[in-house]
Amino acid sequence: MSGLIYLDSGSTSFPKPEEVYAYMDYFHRNFGVNPGRSGYDLCLEAGAIVDDTRKALTAFFNGTDYNRLCFSYNSTDALNLIIFGMLRFGDHAISTTIEHNSVLRPLYHLSREGVEVDYVPFDDAGFVAPDEIRKRFRPNTRLVIVSHASNVVGTVQPVREIGRHCREAGIPFAIDASQSAGKIPIDVEDQFLDIVAFTGHKSLLGPTGIGGLYVREGIEIRHTRAGGTGVRSAERAHLDEYPFRLEYGTHNTVGIAGLSAGLKWILSKGLDAIHEHEMKLARILRDGLSAIPGVTLYCQQDLADHIAVLAFNVDGMDAGDVGMMLDVDYNIASRTGLHCAPLVHEQLGTARIRGAVRFGIGPFNTEEHVLAAVGAVREIASLKNR
Ligand SMILES: Cc1ncc(COP(=O)(O)O)c(C=O)c1O
Numbered sequence: 001m002s003g004l005i006y007l008d009s010g011s012t013s014f015p016k017p018e019e020v021y022a023y024m025d026y027f028h029r030n031f032g033v034n035p036g037r038s039g040y041d042l043c044l045e046a047g048a049i050v051d052d053t054r055k056a057l058t059a060f061f062n063g064t065d066y067n068r069l070c071f072s073y074n075s076t077d078a079l080n081l082i083i084f085g086m087l088r089f090g091d092h093a094i095s096t097t098i099e100h101n102s103v104l105r106p107l108y109h110l111s112r113e114g115v116e117v118d119y120v121p122f123d124d125a126g127f128v129a130p131d132e133i134r135k136r137f138r139p140n141t142r143l144v145i146v147s148h149a150s151n152v153v154g155t156v157q158p159v160r161e162i163g164r165h166c167r168e169a170g171i172p173f174a175i176d177a178s179q180s181a182g183k184i185p186i187d188v189e190d191q192f193l194d195i196v197a198f199t200g201h202k203s204l205l206g207p208t209g210i211g212g213l214y215v216r217e218g219i220e221i222r223h224t225r226a227g228g229t230g231v232r233s234a235e236r237a238h239l240d241e242y243p244f245r246l247e248y249g250t251h252n253t254v255g256i257a258g259l260s261a262g263l264k265w266i267l268s269k270g271l272d273a274i275h276e277h278e279m280k281l282a283r284i285l286r287d288g289l290s291a292i293p294g295v296t297l298y299c300q301q302d303l304a305d306h307i308a309v310l311a312f313n314v315d316g317m318d319a320g321d322v323g324m325m326l327d328v329d330y331n332i333a334s335r336t337g338l339h340c341a342p343l344v345h346e347q348l349g350t351a352r353i354r355g356a357v358r359f360g361i362g363p364f365n366t367e368e369h370v371l372a373a374v375g376a377v378r379e380i381a382s383l384k385n386r
Contacts, residue, residue, distance in 0.1 A: 005369045008333040010151050010179065010309045010360030012201045012208065017265040020205060020258050027257035034250055036230035046253060053260040054243070060263060061196050062187040063214050070246040071212045071256060075178040075199035076102035078213040081246050082174050082195055083107060083145070085221035089114035091142040096120045096128045097343040098150050098157070103176055104343065107145075121347060125300045126155035134165040144173045148180040152344045152358065153298050154282075154309035156184060163192025172219050178202060182266055183275055183307050194219045200255060203362075205262030210255030213246065221246060269363070278308035278361045281370045285310055285359060288374030294381045298348055298356060308361035311339075313350065314381045319357045322380055326357070330376040334359055 006014050027049065035047035051066070058066040072078040083106040087093055093110075095103060097119050107117045118136045122128050133144060144166050149156045159175055166173035174195035177186055182203030186196055196214045200206035215221060226238035227248040239245060266274065282303060289295050294315040299306065314322050323336035337355040338345050345351040359373060 003331050005330070005332045005372055007359040007361065007365065007369065007373055008335050009202070009362035009365075010339075010358055011335050013203060013205050013362050015364060016205050016207070016258070016262065019265050020207070020261040023261035024207065024254050024258040028254050031257075032254070034230075035253060037250075049260070050251060050253060050256050053256050053263075056260060056263055057198075057212065058214065060186075060267075061181075061193075061214050062189050063216070064189075065217055065242075068215045068217065068242045069212060070215065070243040071210065071251055072246070073209055073252065074201070074211040075176060075197045076211075078197035078199075078211050079103055079145075079176060080106050081224065082197060082213060082221060083110065083143070084224045085246075086143050086172065087115045090140060092116045092118070092138050092140045093143045093145065094118045094120065094133055094136050094141060095145050096122060096133075096147065096157075097347050098122045098126070098128060098153075098155075099145075099147050099341065099343065100151055100176065100178065101340040101342070102178070103145055103147065119343065122150075122153075122155070122344075126150060126153040126298075127305070128157050128162075130158055130161035130165055133162050134169075137165075137169050137171060141169075141171050144171055145176065146173075147176040147178075148186070149177075149183065149307045149309075150341070150344065151179050151309060152311050152339045152341050152356070153348075154303075154306045154311075155300075156180065156305040156307060158305075159193065160191040163194075166194070167192045179307060179309065182262070182271075183278070185271060188214060188216055195221075200259040200262070204259060205265060205363075206259030207255050210252045210259050215242065215246075274363045275307075277363060278365070279303065279306070281361045281365055281367060282306070282308040282310060284367060285361070285370040285374065288371065289377060292374070292378050292381050294384060295377060298350070309358060311356040311358045312377075313353065313356050314377065314384060316384055317380070319350075319353070319355045322357050322377070325380050326373075326376055329380075330372070332373055332376055334373075 031046040054066045054069040172194045181198040200210035201208040229244040298311045319336040326332040
């Protein structure tokens with residue numbers, strides 16, 4: 001929409017780099033057959049593009065075996081595969097109160113089927129203490145699962161320390177990298193990560209409908225779905241080897257193509273440069289919003305270990321109303337409400353006032369965008385005092 005200031009990158013990245021649109025179109029027109037299902041040249045070429053994307057993503061996460069990079073439809077799908085494929089009656093799992101519903105809800109359903117779950121709260125600055133996780137380890141703890149970067153308060157959790165504790169105790173450790181993949185480095189070796197769940201349409205700059213998970217060697221996830229894999233069709237049971245174990249049916253190949261172009265764009269610009277640009281804008285936004293009387297920001301002052309996601313409220317105003325005014329009067333896109341993270345808002349005390357307003361900054365945002373947002377919030381907040 002012309003003139004729209006898009007500050008909703010926490011929901012999805014928009015726009016995508018031109019290269020993503022162009023490559024999806026090119027791929028669909030030239031390679032839009034079903035990869036891995038037949039032996040003719042085009043099919044093999046399409047399969048090679050899928051495999052190249054597995055390899056590129058595996059390298060991006062510093063994994064070692066690209067067959068353990070499985071595609072899914074988004075991170076919710078990947079997280080369901082992990083949680084339902086690793087836990088069963090009598091098991092114990094540890095997670096946190098900073099999670100998105102795509103972790104909380106699968107865990108909730110399993111907790112009604114005899115899986116015990118501990119949720120470690122985050123501290124006032126928005127961080128989960130690795131020691132608080134370690135203290136909850138039990139002999140039957142089968143999974144620790146933590147959101148790498150919060151989609152509400154933007155904090156990046158100390159996953160390396162959590163991973164080290166888990167590795168020492170022999171407990172599988174999974175991260176929900178929905179908000180972090182494509183924004184900050186993820187290194188399965190250095191950070192002691194066993195499983196990384198990611199989504200393609202946020203900071204990886206791909207389209208919707210594609211995501212996946214990387215599963216380190218030695219970690220086993222049971223398959224909880226079954227179906228066609230394109231190979232060894234005579235076998236009655238779903239295939240056991242990765243990536244087939246966790247993949248079912250025809251891939252979203254156009255999505256995979258778009259994701260590969262998004263990843264290439266990120267690598268060409270440099271992850272650090274993108275993050276630096278976004279954080280520079282986040283600091284301008286923080287300074288501007290925190291100077292407005294009656295605005296409460298839910299972030300720590302120095303924005304250390306942070307992604308460019310900021311949530312706030314205007315005292316005495318409903319977050320939904322503020323979001324509506326930003327949209328209707330200023331053409332600024334934000335996200336309001338509970339952000340699918342109800343326990344975060346419960347802990348912040350914002351659940352009872354129906355959540356907060358969230359700005360999410362992406363690589364195509366500019367200083368003008370964030371200054372316009374600050375100006376708009378200032379005017380909206382001043383209405384309250386009239
Ligand atoms: C932290 C977090 N986890 C999971 C998800 C779910 O992502 P998707 O809708 O792509 O499955 C989101 C999306 O908002 C998120 O922010």
